[in-house]
Amino acid sequence: MAPVLPQMSNLARMFQQVNLGAMVRTLGNIQPTDLALIVKSITDRARPKKIPAINGDFYDISDVLTPEERVIQQAVRSYMEQRVRPVIGKYWERGEFPHELVPGFARMIGETFGSRPYAIDALGPTLTGIAAMEMARVDASMYTFFGVHWGLCMGSLYLFGSEEQKQRWMPPLERFEKIGSWALTEPDVGSANRCRAEDHGTARGGRLGHQRARRSGAATRPLPISISFCAHVSDHQVNAFIIERDTPGYSVEKLEGKTALRAVQNANIRLENVHVSEANRLPGVTSFRDVARQLAVARSVVAWAMAGTAMGAYERALDYANKRVQFGRRSLPSSSFKTGWCRCSVMSPRCRACCCGSASYTRAMARSATSAPRWPRPSAASICARR
Amino acid sequence: MTIQAVERGLDFYQLDALLTPEERDVRERVRSFCDEEVLPVINRYWERAEFPFELVPKLAALNLTGGVIKGYGCPGLSAVAVGIATAELSRGDGSLETFLGVTSGLAMGSIYHCGSEEQKQHWLPAMARMEKIGAFGLTEPFVGSDASHIRTTATRVGDRYVLNGAKRWIGNASFADVVVIWAQDSETGKVGGFLVEKGTPGFAATVIEGKIAKRSVLNADITLSNCEIAEANRLPNARSFRDTAVVLKNTRYGVAWEAVGHAMAAFEIAREYTLKREQFGKPIASYQLVQQKLVQMLGDVTAMQFMCWRLCRLLDEDANQVTEGMASLAKQHCAARARQVVALGRELLGGNGILLENHLARHFADMEAVYTYEGTNEINTLVVGREITGIAAFV
Numbered sequence: 001m002a003p004v005l006p007q008m009s010n011l012a013r014m015f016q017q018v019n020l021g022a023m024v025r026t027l028g029n030i031q032p033t034d035l036a037l038i039v040k041s042i043t044d045r046a047r048p049k050k051i052p053a054i055n056g057d058f059y060d061i062s063d064v065l066t067p068e069e070r071v072i073q074q075a076v077r078s079y080m081e082q083r084v085r086p087v088i089g090k091y092w093e094r095g096e097f098p099h100e101l102v103p104g105f106a107r108m109i110g111e112t113f114g115s116r117p118y119a120i121d122a123l124g125p126t127l128t129g130i131a132a133m134e135m136a137r138v139d140a141s142m143y144t145f146f147g148v149h150w151g152l153c154m155g156s157l158y159l160f161g162s163e164e165q166k167q168r169w170m171p172p173l174e175r176f177e178k179i180g181s182w183a184l185t186e187p188d189v190g191s192a193n194r195c196r197a198e199d200h201g202t203a204r205g206g207r208l209g210h211q212r213a214r215r216s217g218a219a220t221r222p223l224p225i226s227i228s229f230c231a232h233v234s235d236h237q238v239n240a241f242i243i244e245r246d247t248p249g250y251s252v253e254k255l256e257g258k259t260a261l262r263a264v265q266n267a268n269i270r271l272e273n274v275h276v277s278e279a280n281r282l283p284g285v286t287s288f289r290d291v292a293r294q295l296a297v298a299r300s301v302v303a304w305a306m307a308g309t310a311m312g313a314y315e316r317a318l319d320y321a322n323k324r325v326q327f328g329r330r331s332l333p334s335s336s337f338k339t340g341w342c343r344c345s346v347m348s349p350r351c352r353a354c355c356c357g358s359a360s361y362t363r364a365m366a367r368s369a370t371s372a373p374r375w376p377r378p379s380a381a382s383i384c385a386r387r
Numbered sequence: 388m389t390i391q392a393v394e395r396g397l398d399f400y401q402l403d404a405l406l407t408p409e410e411r412d413v414r415e416r417v418r419s420f421c422d423e424e425v426l427p428v429i430n431r432y433w434e435r436a437e438f439p440f441e442l443v444p445k446l447a448a449l450n451l452t453g454g455v456i457k458g459y460g461c462p463g464l465s466a467v468a469v470g471i472a473t474a475e476l477s478r479g480d481g482s483l484e485t486f487l488g489v490t491s492g493l494a495m496g497s498i499y500h501c502g503s504e505e506q507k508q509h510w511l512p513a514m515a516r517m518e519k520i521g522a523f524g525l526t527e528p529f530v531g532s533d534a535s536h537i538r539t540t541a542t543r544v545g546d547r548y549v550l551n552g553a554k555r556w557i558g559n560a561s562f563a564d565v566v567v568i569w570a571q572d573s574e575t576g577k578v579g580g581f582l583v584e585k586g587t588p589g590f591a592a593t594v595i596e597g598k599i600a601k602r603s604v605l606n607a608d609i610t611l612s613n614c615e616i617a618e619a620n621r622l623p624n625a626r627s628f629r630d631t632a633v634v635l636k637n638t639r640y641g642v643a644w645e646a647v648g649h650a651m652a653a654f655e656i657a658r659e660y661t662l663k664r665e666q667f668g669k670p671i672a673s674y675q676l677v678q679q680k681l682v683q684m685l686g687d688v689t690a691m692q693f694m695c696w697r698l699c700r701l702l703d704e705d706a707n708q709v710t711e712g713m714a715s716l717a718k719q720h721c722a723a724r725a726r727q728v729v730a731l732g733r734e735l736l737g738g739n740g741i742l743l744e745n746h747l748a749r750h751f752a753d754m755e756a757v758y759t760y761e762g763t764n765e766i767n768t769l770v771v772g773r774e775i776t777g778i779a780a781f782v
Contacts, residue, residue, distance in 0.1 A: 093596075185738075189666075190666060190738065191666045191667075191671075191737070192666040192667040192668075256434075257743035257744055258743075259741050259748040260748075326530070326531060327532070328533075328782070329782065
């Protein structure tokens with residue numbers, strides 16, 4: 001083997017910087033193990049290892065999808081990466097909703113969820129969850145906008161609406177020509193969902209009074225409709241009503257000063273003697289139990305979205321750590337920087353646990369076809385939130 | 388604890404009794420300033436990411452600037468008093484605290500520890516009155532944790548120094564009257580400190596936009612291109628990074644107290660909220676899961692208060708007995724605990740916890756900066772690790 005010649009220019013530079021006497025004294029004390037480490041460190045640096053591709057789905061949970069479904073997942077991912085990621089930061093900081101994105105977003109949803117009637121359920125629970133995960137992986141505000149419009153507002157129509165209501169409202173909502181909102185929470189009623197808004201039934205329909213709060217989507221522009229849940233005065237059971245934005249007595253005020261999901265427009269809604277025709281009451285809602293059934297479905301999608309947010313965070317953190325050089329090294333691949341490495345290795349299984357929890361839940365849902373099973377509902381959402 | 392004891396400010400184990408009258412007086416002054424002047428206006432500044440210049444004269448009137456420095460028009464407070472003031476100011480608003488910490492602790496601290504007598508006479512009295520504001524430029528775009536290997540250079544040309552390089556995250560730099568720039572001396576390769584005055588040609592500062600924590604303190608990117616300063620503006624006693632580390636050691640306890648202040652605020656706001664907020668027909672404070680969170684927060688805050696108090700008493704008795712590890716442990720531990728406390732508080736407020744109007748959201752967001760700045764959690768961990776094992780594990 002030919003002898004390897006040291007680079008003379010490097011040696012010359014080294015001797016300019018080094019106190020030769022001190023170096024010789026140090027070399028005299030060197031232990032064989034130290035020497036091996038030094039040589040390894042220099043050779044490692046001379047042959048930089050290729051940085052592995054970043055993958056937040058370490059155990060390939062997407063494997064549950066068919067090849068066709070994977071195409072849909074990729075379509076959502078590339079839309080989010082190409083259209084949303086470049087612009088969303090500025091909207092987030094200003095607390096504004098990216099209206100410019102709605103037409104393109106609608107096209108992407110049309111291409112993935114399909115345009116057959118009542119596309120809301122076209123993908124089935126697992127793929128819907130994975131689509132939500134892909135949205136939240138890039139931006140949770142965009143996911144929330146979608147979740148409120150599609151899952152909550154359209155979901156209510158789908159689950160509780162009459163055939164006429166579905167025919168009238170679902171097509172424009174599916175095309176995002178109208179934007180939906182969903183109002184349950186009130187200023188003094190959050191966890192304890194006992195609505196105080198009242199519906200005084202009359203022959204012509206209902207009259208709604210009182211105020212409610214915190215509805216995402218309510219302050220977004222293109223012609224929103226709102227599904228509003230109210231207690232029925234006669235038996236105190238919860239009912240649901242479709243309210244169009246320009247209905248007299250219905251007013252919306254944007255909630256300012258949020259520090260999370262800033263691109264989502266949440267609003268305070270005030271209902272003052274709002275007259276709603278009987279035709280706008282959702283006949284499928286007769287008690288809070290119906291709302292709870294819808295919430296169970298919605299929560300499973302939120303669990304997927306949280307897995308997506310965690311995936312996005314993990315991927316961004318790994319990318320940063322791969323690129324950021326301190327103490328002359330990248331933070332991660334070397335055996336040093338144990339704390340940073342350890343954080344990333346902790347994040348990865350947690351992302352996986354979130355995905356698996358959500359996946360097993362949605363599969364259970366798929367099995368039971370119409371309604372979500374009771375047992376895993378809190379667990380899927382709460383496992384993801386904790387992590 | 389009686390409810391009264393909480394309403395005076397969270398002090399479950401009567402830390403009050405261990406304070407001197409001067410220290411109690413400082414606490415009361417800062418607390419009233421925060422309640423009356425800061426809280427009514429700060430959220431709007433925070434959301435717009437603007438600095439509340441209107442508050443500077445009132446902050447100056449509290450006579451805290453210069454902290455422990457004796458003479459030169461500075462208040463000569465005990466380290467405990469400075470710590471208590473820091474916690475109280477953070478309990479009001481973290482951005483304002485950082486503004487004060489940068490000019491008082493870092494900039495004035497550098498001039499005090501490393502400056503000549505003339506430099507101290509020239510700068511410290513005016514800075515103590517906040518007629519002049521200081522900034523401290525150590526971190527660079529590519530050098531954060533590895534602070535001893537900064538790349539900005541200072542080259543001596545005759546009786547002047549020429550500075551070249553870039554700094555990042557420098558608080559107050561866009562409007563400061565004087566910025567302490569740390570740079571490598573081209574001749575010796577050692578780190579030195581240089582005072583760059585406002586308007587010096589070759590110095591430019593651009594405010595960093597889009598922060599999600601401490602939004603109302605203005606951090607800047609600095610570029611130095613052939614920025615010439617007089618030899619008289621070099622800090623003569625900054626001979627190597629070890630001198631920079633002395634300045635940092637003496638401000639690190641402040642950051643630990645800052646975490647205490649954020650955590651105190653979070654506990655107090657959350658306790659009040661859970662007593663008022665009713666769900667299922669009774670205050671949520673009556674639910675076991677809520678009480679458990681409040682108690683966890685209280686335990687953390689109480690432990691942090693005493694840890695920080697003890698560290699500062701040691702500093703007051705004899706600063707030399709406080710090791711780097713002791714300073715780092717308080718910052719590392721308190722920031723990590725406080726980050727959990729503000730998160731629990733945010734959780735207890737539900738959706739109201741992400742609205743600025745309830746103040747907790749601001750503390751929650753600001754703690755993210757406290758957790759990372761003045762030595763990341765990781766670096767402070769390794770400083771302590773080195774001290775207790777004798778093995779440096781940084782690389």
